[in-house]
Amino acid sequence: MSLTVDGIEAPAEGTLLDAVLAAGIGLPHLCTDDNLAAIGACRTCLVEADGRIVAACSAPASQFHQVATRGAVVERIRRGVLELTAAMVxxxxxxxxxxxxxxxxxxxxxxxxxxxxxxxxxxxxxxxxxxxxxxxxxxxxxxxxxxxxxxxxxxxxxxxxxxxxxxxxxxxxxxxxxxxxxxxxxxxxxxxxxxxxxxxxxxxxxx
The missing domain is CATH 3.30.70.20 (Alpha-Beta Plaits)
Known part of the structure; x- marks a missing residue:
């Protein structure tokens, strides 16, 4: 089974974050480390998946077909999350x-x-x-x-x-x-x- 991320085919295995990274697309994931289980706290990895805004680090890839990391709405939301995160430092x-x-x-x-x-x-x-x-x-x-x-x-x-x-x-x-x-x-x-x-x-x- 596979899905598309920004038009690029990627394996529908693991999480949407895994699929995004497998497609060679960069996506912030500040509370997730490759060696650790997903925490899902920072919300900086938000993507649009089948018309919904979801956290890529915790969403199972097998449940979706089309994923977009780019787009006016999802990028605006991610930017807002990052600006709130920046206010913490x-x-x-x-x-x-x-x-x-x-x-x-x-x-x-x-x-x-x-x-x-x-x-x-x-x-x-x-x-x-x-x-x-x-x-x-x-x-x-x-x-x-x-x-x-x-x-x-x-x-x-x-x-x-x-x-x-x-x-x-x-x-x-x-x-x-x-x-x-x-x-x-x-x-x-x-x-x-x-x-x-x-x-x-x-x-x-x-x-």
Whole structure:
């Protein structure tokens, strides 16, 4: 069975995101990593599938026939989602060095001509540089959950979690704990998964 993505035939296996990428088409997916189960939280991978707007990372490809990543409506919606996501970080925070995927948000914003000033930015200044190998900068965090999933699914450690609710939600290694005080083993999986510079290798270890 196959489907078409922007007129290109693709296998109807896995998710719509799998089909889109198999067709060689770029699509933001900030809360989804190739090595992790889909989280489906960021909504930056929205596509039009058989006339419906759906999140490509969690929609089974076998249930659809025609998929469009381009088009005035779906691109406008994705741009709006990205602009809301950009408001979660502090201005200039995406310019700092980071892990191998740290440029994903910046690239998605650029490819959609998203405005960085459409919505007021959240101001978060908490940083944690207690770990020898990496540092955490909350001002660049979009709460995508990839670091949490990487720690739990790949390493089975669970050193990182989410705390708080609504606008007070934050990534944390534990209540009032630092990464140095936590059960973190400094494996680097969280840094490798992060789509922004929120988790960055310490300068001495950066490529």
């Amino acid at each position: 502090s201005p200039g925070s995406l310019d700092r060095p980071g892990g191998p995927h740290a440029g994903e948000l910046a690239a998605a914003l650029a490819s959609h001509s998203a405005r960085l000033d459409r919505y007021p930015h959240r101001t978060r200044t908490r940083s944690d540089a207690t770990n020898t190998f990496f540092s955490f900068h909350e001002e660049a965090c979009i709460l995508c959950g990839r670091c949490v999933a990487a720690c739990q699914e790949l390493q089975h450690i669970g050193a990182i979690g989410m705390a708080g609710r609504g606008g007070a939600t934050r990534v944390t290694p534990g209540a009032d704990a630092t990464f140095a005080d936590s059960i973190c083993t400094s494996c680097g999986s969280c840094v490798a998964a992060c789509p922004t510079p929120a988790l960055s290798p310490r300068e001495a270890f950066a490529p």
